[in-house]
Amino acid sequence: MSNLPHECRLTFAEDLTPDDVHELEAFLMVHLGRVHDEVGPSGEISFALRALLILISDSAGTLTALLGLENPDAWQRSMIVGEWRRLRGTAMDFNHCDGYNHALWWNPIRHCNAADEADEQGRIRRAQGTETDPEDGV
Template structure:
């Protein structure tokens, strides 16, 4: 909380995947675990739905771990850059389904990231312009 205004500071806005930090990924992953734990508690330990929930939790863990590894790359190459955007969007879209739940903070991690950086965005705009 800001001592001068008495308000919480605004969250930073994610524009590009290069702006993602491991903390962003961990926070989104933690949010998903909390939300899915609620569902798992209601489902119980047996049955197809329980199996599906455990599989979803593994997929989230794998996706978040892969994303953190990619973010740690000092100079990610083309496929890594594309994978960072894809994995963030995968986790983000999974979390989006919990928009109605308590604890959802729309302004924090949920920004859609379509490009790795400004250069990627400019290159895409150039391709679109040339295709016209």
């Protein structure tokens, strides 16, 4: 893996596009489909793989719909991050395979945007007692 790019294009969930989601979904479908083909059409492993393929498709569909929102609420922004992390985490086991897009899928996304990240860092500092809350007036 010495040919990994030095910079990841995705820093925040707001950088995601529906095309990014479709690319990752297609990659997963191809590789898990190959495993399913090797296992055969019956048996517990086959049923589990089919269920996983359905979950991937549902997750990608949900994520695509959420990305279409103009001003997502905080819970929707969190859901975007969570759905992307679910798909990306599923793909991590295939990071050695042809078609794995290291520039898009290697680094995890932890926040929807820079403001969400700053809010989280502020909450952490306040919890550690290293920063006062402006609302406290201290």
